[in-house]
Amino acid sequence: MLCENLNPTRRAILGASGALFAWAFMPKFATAAQGRDPRFVTIILRGALDGLTAVPPVGDPDYEGLRQQIAMHTSGDNAALPLDGFFALHPSMPNFQRMFQAKQAAVVHASATAYRERSHFDGQDVLESGYSTPGHVETGWLNRLLEGLPQGERIAPGPSERVRALSVGSTAPLVIRGKAPVLGWAPSILRAADGDLAPRLTDLYGKTDPLLAKLLQEGIETGRIASGLDVKAKGGAGDPDGMEQMARGAARLIAQEDGPRVAALAFEGWDTHAQETERLAKLLRGLDNSLLAFQQELGPAWKDTAIVVATEFGRTARINGTEGTDHGTGTVAFLAGGAIRGGRVITDWPGLKEKQLFEARDLNPTIDLRSVIKGVAVDLLGASAAHLADAVFPGSQAVAPMKGLIA
Template identity: 85%
Template sequence: MLCENISPTRRAVLGASGALFAWAFMPRFAHAAGGRDPRFVTIILRGALDGLTAVPPIGDPNYEGLRQQIALRFDGDKPALPLDGFFGLHPSMPKFQKMFQAKEAAVVHASATAYRERSHFDGQDVLESGYSTPGHVETGWLNRLLEGLPAGEKIAPGASERVRGLSVGANAPLVIRGKAPVLGWAPSVLKAADGDLAPRLAQLYGKTDPLLSELLKEGIETGKIASGLDVKARGGPGDPNGMEQMARGAARLLAQPEGPRVAALAFEGWDTHAQETERLAKLLSGLDNSLAAFREELGPVWKDTAIVVATEFGRTARINGTEGTDHGTGTTAFLAGGAVAGGRVITDWPGLKDSQLFEARDLAATTDIRAVVKGMAVDLLGASAGHLADVVFPGSQAVQPMKGLIV
């Protein structure tokens, strides 16, 4: 199967990066579930993660025959990390395994959106827009969730009482685009400016454009909080170092007492048609380090944090002739955070017999990812189930919020 050439111009580009943005720090949730001060992070993996390699069902008698030379085992040179005896974890994710063992992480296997075709663009539209069909690219479900959350404390007289979010990356992911104000931040890829440049610009615009001067000041402060990272090498959202850098910066902003509470990131490059073993090992290492960076940088607020990692669809159950996998259906979602009821693989496992595969080729999806997000939004953020069904995920009344995901 040929892949579409994914380019930034394919979607409407919205949102700001590093230096300037339109909104400053955010109010706290006024009525978050349990009276806590939560953080909710969504990480999109673009390109379709192979859930059968990320979290291999080693206990399924048909797994090894389908995966052949790329199958993972609990023994050998690079054994899978044990989760529960039936499922393993890719060896590139030891930090996630430690979170899992500490009951701060979970896996949702055989999950998917409502989409059953295999186009990256359409699959990503459905995943990020929250609609059950593609073509809705004006707003994302996370932004509409922000719009419907209980009002928070005012950040200034006359300011909006709505909770606002954080978009990480040069372009705002569709999932967080919309009417609710969003802070934008991206790691700098440019040479650092002279130390006196920012003060000189602030002085200039303070006389000619007070509004822009204030935004510049806010941008400088945000940059100071998110910068100073320990990551030496820089990379983009498809590079392990770039992933970790994005995560660390986001976590530092989320950790601020008056900072944002909801964030969205997108990591690229998860399309593994050929030579999957080496490529996915590298990418999963980046994801593992990113989740660990959130845990490290969030500090005390980690206990009230929930992160959901999702992708547009999965991969075929059988490998192809180039030791890779093609576009599929069911896949794996990851949950992490001190607020997550972890230490378990959540699944209604469909099995891997030919008769159990979707269209005789893919892992069948038995869990709707919308149910997962709804459950977390209700129990962590105090979101309304009605608003989730009608506005956040339009037409999803039959998809009930999953219970028991948040402690």
């Protein structure tokens, strides 16, 4: 394992040893908002999720005409799962539907960041940096959120502790990069090392570099906790099995009594220009199983957990000539966890008539995603609304935290 503050030489040594990261244990301090011991997870879907397929507005009279052969239906083969009568859910997400029915999941529809163009790179910059314009790639909003939380909480330990959050994947997502120390973990893609390698390395560095030996031992323990019996990655961040494995490993780490309380993951492959029906069925199944993995592995901690699933923008309301959709604007965000006041589709529905579409082509965004994240941060983590407006999402003073998202 790698700790963000290690120098390059030590990074190389730890990487060669097969350890993915250094674990820094957290003290048993006071908890965050409402006396909770919260977990906050952000999942980024890179490539722009089609919200009109993931959560189809089957009650909108203009929906089927726009979607044509990829329109979802509430009866027949591969029927969409019911939510509230107007909105349904893609059939690949039965676990999310069960959480929704248990009031532990919600959908935020017709939502978007402040970005209104259609470049993946710029859209992802805005989504993950928290700025209203692209080009700010030094730090992410989740890391700056951690910097502003009161010290002494489990979720934001004092200056003597090194690690506050967990980054999952071979590369840390921008959303969690910054000054606040971050753990990094990813399922191993290498053959498992010989059983005696770790103790031999620990013994070697125990004699020559005690600090590195301690980090190595903690890294080995972290990998053991996260991976369980899995010794090799099942797939990448765009593969359903890979998504589930990343989520399960992250959940095992943040479920630990002394583990991190905040995590960020990024799943790839959501750019569905062609043959969207088959591709999204596969990807949404991976996302759905990932949410189930969090619920299963967190155990009692699930009741104080909030997961936000977001993407850089949506897709066109009309299908294209290859049974897919092109880059759009409004989309959906998913909320899940025992701390979520769920069982709701939260939206100010704009409608799908041509005059109601954004630039006559996209679902018109009516909810600012920043208000959703702010609402969770205030009510779950005890974050300051002023810090959120000034530092986490700079220049967003007019975007108020959404109330009532946390149970």
